Amino acid sequence: MTISVGDRIPSTTLTKVTDGGPDQVSSDDFFKGRTVALVAxxxxxxxxxxxxxxxxxxxxxxxxxxxxxxxxAFTSVNDAFVMGAWRKSADADGITMLADGNGDFAEAVGLTMDGSKFGMGTRSQRYSMLVKDGVVAQLNVEAPGEFNVSSAEHLLSEI
Structure with a gap:
C-alpha cells in the first residue's frame, strides 16, 4: 500500500550520512517532533x-x-558512502542524506519502482513529501520519467 497524506511514516532504519561516518537512525526518531522535507x-x-x-x-x-x-533530507536506494560522495560533489552540506541501501524504507512507504531494465534493480520512485512530527502533510509523487511535482520550487509553493 502506498503511503498517503495523513499517514504516519512507517518504522524503519535508515543510514544517516555524517562527517564521522554512517549512523543508523530509526525513522521514528528522525521525524519525531519536527518538520522535514523528504525527497526521494x-x-x-x-x-x-x-x-x-x-x-x-x-x-x-x-x-x-x-x-x-x-x-x-534526501533518500535513495544507495549506500551511505555513495550518498556522502553525492552530497560532497554537489556541495550540498545543508542537505541530510539518508541511505536506504536495501530499499526497506522505499518498500515500507510503498513507493518503489523497477529499474531492472536499466540495470538498477528495485529503486525508490521520485517524490517529495513534507513530514510533520512523523505524519505526511504533503506528498508529491512523480509519474515515471517526469520531474515536476517533486521539485524544490513545487514543494516550496505548497508550504
Whole structure:
C-alpha cells in the first residue's frame, strides 16, 4: 500500500550520512517532533537527480527552512558512502542524506519502482513529501520519467 497524506511514516532504519561516518537512525526518531522535507530519488549521481533535483533543493534550502522546515533530507536506494560522495560533489552540506541501501524504507512507504531494465534493480520512485512530527502533510509523487511535482520550487509553493 502506498503511503498517503495523513499517514504516519512507517518504522524503519535508515543510514544517516555524517562527517564521522554512517549512523543508523530509526525513522521514528528522525521525524519525531519536527518538520522535514523528504525527497526521494531513484539514484544518487543519476542525470536528473544530480543536474536538477538536488541542486534545486540546495538553491532553495533557505527559503524552505524559512517556511518552518527544520531539515531537508534526501533518500535513495544507495549506500551511505555513495550518498556522502553525492552530497560532497554537489556541495550540498545543508542537505541530510539518508541511505536506504536495501530499499526497506522505499518498500515500507510503498513507493518503489523497477529499474531492472536499466540495470538498477528495485529503486525508490521520485517524490517529495513534507513530514510533520512523523505524519505526511504533503506528498508529491512523480509519474515515471517526469520531474515536476517533486521539485524544490513545487514543494516550496505548497508550504
Amino acid at each position: 530519488v531513484p539514484g544518487a549521481f543519476t542525470p536528473t537527480c544530480s543536474a536538477r533535483h538536488l541542486p534545486g533543493f540546495v538553491d532553495h534550502a533557505a527559503a524552505i527552512k524559512a517556511k518552518g522546515v527544520d531539515e531537508i
